[in-house]
Amino acid sequence: MxxxxxxxxxxxxxxxxxSGDGMQLTGDRxxxxxxxxxxxxxxxxxxxxEIRAPAGTLPGVSxxxxxxxxxxxxxxxxxxxxxVAMNPAALKANxxxxxxxxxxxxxxxxxxxxxxxKVGYDANPLEDGTLDSYAVxxxxxxxxxxxxxxxxxxxxxxxxxSKNMFALGLxxxxxxxxxxxxxxFLRKKFxxxxxxxxxxxxxxxAGWNYGxxxxxxAVRYEVKPAKLPAGTYRNITGNTALAYGLIAASVxxxxxxxxxxxxxTPASDVLHELSKHKKFGVLTFQAEDEIAAVxxxxxxxxxxxxxxxxxxxxxxxxxxxxxxxxxxxxxxLVICDIQRAGPSTGMPTKTEQADLNMALYGRHGESPAAVIxxxxxxxxxxxxxxxxxxxxxxxxxxxxxxxxxxANGSEPWRLPKVAELPxxxxxxxxxxxxxxxxxxxxxxxxxxxxxxxARPWAIPGTPGLEHRIGGIEKADGTGNISYDPANHDxxxxxxxxxxxxxxxxxxxxxxxxxxxEARVLVLGWGSTYGPIGAAVRRLRDNGHHVxxxxxxxLNPLPANTEAxxxxxDKVVVPEMNLGQLSQLLRGRFLIDVIGYNKVRGLPxxxxxLESALEEIVKNV
Amino acid sequence: MSEPVSPNGRRALDLVPKAEGKQTMKQFKSDxxxxxxxxxxxxxxxxxxxxxxxxxxxxQENTVVVSxxxxxxxxxxxxxxxxxxxxxxxxxxxxxxxxxTRPDLSxxxxxxxxxALSIGGNHxxxxxxxxxxxxxxxxxxxxYGLTKGQYSPTSELGKVTKSTPVGSADAPFNPVSLALxxxxxxxxxxxxxxxxxxxxxxxxxxEHQGSAFIEIYQNCPIFNxxxxxxxxNPETRDEAVVRVEHGEPITFGPDGAHCVVRRGFGLAxxxxxxxxxxxxxxxxxxxxxxxxxxxxxxxPGENLLHTPMGVLRDVPRPSYDxxxxxxxxxxxxxxxLDDELDSLLYSGDTWAIV
Ligand SMILES: Cc1ncc(C[n+]2csc(CCOP(=O)(O)OP(=O)(O)O)c2C)c(N)n1
Ligand code: SF4
Ligand SMILES: [Mg+2]
Numbered sequence: 001m002x003x004x005x006x007x008x009x010x011x012x013x014x015x016x017x018x019s020g021d022g023m024q025l026t027g028d029r030x031x032x033x034x035x036x037x038x039x040x041x042x043x044x045x046x047x048x049x050e051i052r053a054p055a056g057t058l059p060g061v062s063x064x065x066x067x068x069x070x071x072x073x074x075x076x077x078x079x080x081x082x083x084v085a086m087n088p089a090a091l092k093a094n095x096x097x098x099x100x101x102x103x104x105x106x107x108x109x110x111x112x113x114x115x116x117x118k119v120g121y122d123a124n125p126l127e128d129g130t131l132d133s134y135a136v137x138x139x140x141x142x143x144x145x146x147x148x149x150x151x152x153x154x155x156x157x158x159x160x161x162s163k164n165m166f167a168l169g170l171x172x173x174x175x176x177x178x179x180x181x182x183x184x185f186l187r188k189k190f191x192x193x194x195x196x197x198x199x200x201x202x203x204x205x206a207g208w209n210y211g212x213x214x215x216x217x218a219v220r221y222e223v224k225p226a227k228l229p230a231g232t233y234r235n236i237t238g239n240t241a242l243a244y245g246l247i248a249a250s251v252x253x254x255x256x257x258x259x260x261x262x263x264x265t266p267a268s269d270v271l272h273e274l275s276k277h278k279k280f281g282v283l284t285f286q287a288e289d290e291i292a293a294v295x296x297x298x299x300x301x302x303x304x305x306x307x308x309x310x311x312x313x314x315x316x317x318x319x320x321x322x323x324x325x326x327x328x329x330x331x332x333l334v335i336c337d338i339q340r341a342g343p344s345t346g347m348p349t350k351t352e353q354a355d356l357n358m359a360l361y362g363r364h365g366e367s368p369a370a371v372i373x374x375x376x377x378x379x380x381x382x383x384x385x386x387x388x389x390x391x392x393x394x395x396x397x398x399x400x401x402x403x404x405x406x407a408n409g410s411e412p413w414r415l416p417k418v419a420e421l422p423x424x425x426x427x428x429x430x431x432x433x434x435x436x437x438x439x440x441x442x443x444x445x446x447x448x449x450x451x452x453x454a455r456p457w458a459i460p461g462t463p464g465l466e467h468r469i470g471g472i473e474k475a476d477g478t479g480n481i482s483y484d485p486a487n488h489d490x491x492x493x494x495x496x497x498x499x500x501x502x503x504x505x506x507x508x509x510x511x512x513x514x515x516x517e518a519r520v521l522v523l524g525w526g527s528t529y530g531p532i533g534a535a536v537r538r539l540r541d542n543g544h545h546v547x548x549x550x551x552x553x554l555n556p557l558p559a560n561t562e563a564x565x566x567x568x569d570k571v572v573v574p575e576m577n578l579g580q581l582s583q584l585l586r587g588r589f590l591i592d593v594i595g596y597n598k599v600r601g602l603p604x605x606x607x608x609l610e611s612a613l614e615e616i617v618k619n620v
Numbered sequence: 621m622s623e624p625v626s627p628n629g630r631r632a633l634d635l636v637p638k639a640e641g642k643q644t645m646k647q648f649k650s651d652x653x654x655x656x657x658x659x660x661x662x663x664x665x666x667x668x669x670x671x672x673x674x675x676x677x678x679x680q681e682n683t684v685v686v687s688x689x690x691x692x693x694x695x696x697x698x699x700x701x702x703x704x705x706x707x708x709x710x711x712x713x714x715x716x717x718x719x720x721t722r723p724d725l726s727x728x729x730x731x732x733x734x735x736a737l738s739i740g741g742n743h744x745x746x747x748x749x750x751x752x753x754x755x756x757x758x759x760x761x762x763x764y765g766l767t768k769g770q771y772s773p774t775s776e777l778g779k780v781t782k783s784t785p786v787g788s789a790d791a792p793f794n795p796v797s798l799a800l801x802x803x804x805x806x807x808x809x810x811x812x813x814x815x816x817x818x819x820x821x822x823x824x825x826x827e828h829q830g831s832a833f834i835e836i837y838q839n840c841p842i843f844n845x846x847x848x849x850x851x852x853n854p855e856t857r858d859e860a861v862v863r864v865e866h867g868e869p870i871t872f873g874p875d876g877a878h879c880v881v882r883r884g885f886g887l888a889x890x891x892x893x894x895x896x897x898x899x900x901x902x903x904x905x906x907x908x909x910x911x912x913x914x915x916x917x918x919x920p921g922e923n924l925l926h927t928p929m930g931v932l933r934d935v936p937r938p939s940y941d942x943x944x945x946x947x948x949x950x951x952x953x954x955x956x957l958d959d960e961l962d963s964l965l966y967s968g969d970t971w972a973i974v
Binding site: 247299302322 | 637650652679680681682684686689696697699700701702703704705706707710712713714715716717718719720721722724725742743746944945947948950951952953957958960961962964965966968969970971972973974
């Protein structure tokens with residue numbers, strides 16, 4: 001039967017199943033196939049914190065959403081056009097997100113009485129009309145897979161496990177993606193278990209052929225490659241990009257990279273990734289706790305390395321005192337906070353941006369640090385370089401904010417040329433910098449560069465510059481211990497002025513307002529960049545005027561921030577917290593910005609932002 | 621005395637640049653006024669340390685002293701080396717980051733009984749376990765000095781202080797036992813007032829590749845005066861102090877009247893005249909089994925009687941920093957890092973858009 005082929009400009013697929021069903025892998029592979037085909041894409045993995053919650057239960061559901069399109073897209077999509085539900089739990093947990101008329105592919109083998117009861121379905125939703133308004137494809141995925149693998153000498157369990165490859169084959173057929181890359185991937189992954197290679201490849205192809213031959217799947221879809229700027233691309237997650245950015249910063253600065261870290265979701269992958277790259281001289285130190293991790297990083301910075309620590313909110317809370325020490329000692333230090341839903345353990349695998357206040361203020365005393373945030377997975381690369389640049393240039397701790405959404409989400413990244421990456425200049429002190437009244441010279445560790453206000457970075461081993469630093473207040477210039485009241489006031493103001501001065505060295509905030517007629521500005525920071533951008537596009541498509549600006553630097557803010565905000569009748573600030581940036585802007589500029597705040601552990605959808613913003617835009 | 625060579629044949633100061641001329645004690649004194657209370661044991665330790673540093677023969681700028689917080693932790697300010705007075709309990713972590721990245725430095729750490737064993741206990745045991753190349757001097761005055769006299773994790777049970785007016789209810793740590801339990805490869809004890817002994821222990825520690833842990837009994841005349849009197853008073857000290865020297869039979873007391881013998885799973889004190897000389901324990905700091913040094917550390921009874929002094933343990937063990945630097949060296953390719961970075965970025969599944 002000749003199949004009909006329909007052109008689409010974009011599709012959102014969600015693979016959902018039990019934690020043990022391999023949905024993250026399936027999603028990753030489909031993503032790789034789509035990337036190879038040249039689609040623009042954005043992904044959203046969503047998994048439970050438990051490694052293996054009881055099989056078949058709602059808490060055990062793991063999903064992977066992928067948005068791919070023939071134009072540049074900004075988010076992983078609000079609602080799936082296709083849901084692949086590997087069991088009743090996956091159907092139940094995800095159905096509310098699926099719009100009517102969407103395709104739902106269910107693995108009927110798993111819809112047994114027992115599995116249905118486990119998730120509280122009294123009747124089988126495949127039979128009781130629950131799914132009447134959807135395009136349901138009932139596929140006995142497990143038994144088809146087992147059947148396809150009959151002739152293999154593998155256990156029934158191993159055969160059943162390959163059902164995700166069957167599903168991937170089917171979806172790859174539906175959306176016209178080549179499975180060659182996946183085949184190569186499987187050959188590598190199971191290199192030392194050849195029987196599994198063949199089984200998985202066979203399941204993959206069986207899935208493909210199933211689409212080709214069954215009448216249930218009458219239509220095939222095509223999403224053409226996106227017209228993206230020319231270049232070489234790869235798909236990248238935020239955590240990998242962040243790790244690469246730190247390596248790039250170390251190479252550009254000519255400083256060895258030292259990472260102190262203690263494992264924590266969703267930051268551990270930064271440690272994992274960096275520990276692979278020893279040829280760059282990257283030293284990864286898995287410390288006994290987060291306090292030791294940042295302490296060791298500071299010790300390394302003191303010795304002339306690029307000291308970095310990576311963690312999530314609970315870890316930053318522990319590091320506060322040491323960050324304060326770095327403020328006092330005026331040494332470079334980068335603290336990466338891959339934010340997750342809090343407080344306390346909160347929802348470790350879910351995203352949030354509620355650590356902004358902690359990054360800005362979470363230390364005792366007047367303790368200014370620079371704060372910057374990444375806005376997309378690939379932007380984590382550039383944000384990491386910028387964090388290192390500021391830390392090294394100004395000798396300050398820099399908090400680099402990412403979050404769970406950026407960390408695990410991915411997007412195609414147009415690869416930069418190394419020579420085009422920002423320069424990071426390091427100037428270690430090598431000579432005396434002060435002349436005594438008697439004409440002799442001395443080294444004063446707290447004499448500042450008039451431009452940057454940075455103090456000299458004199459590393460141990462430099463002859464003649466022996467000096468002591470510490471957490472006790474320093475006398476301006478000499479750096480000796482001082483309890484002098486006026487000196488303390490001076491030093492507090494100097495440390496603040498130094499961080500404030502970074503504003504001269506960062507780009508102005510830029511508003512995107514194509515019509516030039518916007519009276520409402522949407523100002524975001526961090527990972528809301530994608531959803532805000534998508535919502536703003538939709539509003540403009542519907543004839544509204546709205547401007548968008550996004551903050552990379554949260555401390556200091558770009559010099560033109562206040563002027564820009566004053567240029568609009570209304571400023572809307574969407575945040576995945578209860579209004580932390582809003583509060584800052586109101587307090588600093590006395591501008592009554594309008595917050596849009598949700599803390600659900602999930603990124604905003606473009607749709608919800610669109611409606612919220614539309615209300616405001618219509619009423620200015 | 622010791623066997624300072626690590627398993628790969630390295631000595632602690634091998635990678636530290638040597639001084640050119642002869643060094644003096646004076647050049648290691650900073651211009652800062654020393655501000656401990658009169659009579660504080662810290663003065664004696666400082667003087668011993670200042671006169672010991674020139675004997676190392678390494679360049680002045682390659683010595684770094686890192687401390688935590690407490691009276692004792694003011695130490696770095698008084699030394700004309702590189703120095704960092706950090707925060708309470710965290711010096712082992714900071715020193716670990718420094719020593720791991722800079723094999724050309726001789727890194728010393730100064731800490732107190734509260735700093736090392738209370739707030740910093742976790743960092744201390746992990747630094748010792750890793751065997752990072754840092755030399756840790758724990759000034760044990762069995763009290764919190766800087767915060768004005770609360771009991772500490774080494775104060776004796778029932779200690780009456782400002783925070784324990786009817787006596788403390790928690791049993792103390794024995795820092796030497798703790799360090800041995802944490803897999804320390806060098807463990808020693810000495811006394812603030814015994815400059816010669818203190819200096820000999822410092823010299824042994826300096827040469828040890830890996831972490832060295834030295835407990836220094838230090839008198840705090842203000843809040844815990846005479847805590848170690850029994851070890852210092854000429855009338856009692858001979859009975860109280862058990863000097864240990866590698867390779868020497870352990871005898872002590874007037875004319876060596878007492879000795880140490882094996883008993884059950886541990887060690888005990890006996891009268892030399894009453895035992896077969898062959899049964900007297902010959903001190904072996906290099907015994908691979910830490911149980912021996914542990915048994916030695918358990919000798920003292922109440923009131924510090926029979927306190928071992930000297931290097932209890934000194935064994936070769938690979939240091940963390942050597943191992944990780946070895947891993948980095950092995951991974952180096954000789955290509956320029958710019959090229960390596962380029963290959964890294966362009967690795968994996970890439971595709972071109974024209
Ligand atoms: C985080 C923190 N908690 C508490 C203190 C207060 N504090 C300073 S020193 C100290 C105890 C010091 O005792 P010890 O380490 O024995 O040093 P000593 O003064 O006896 O030499 C305490 C509790 C501090 N500086 N920082
Ligand atoms: S309080 Fe005690 S330990 Fe502290 S300086 Fe005074 S005598 Fe020394
Ligand atoms: Mg003390």
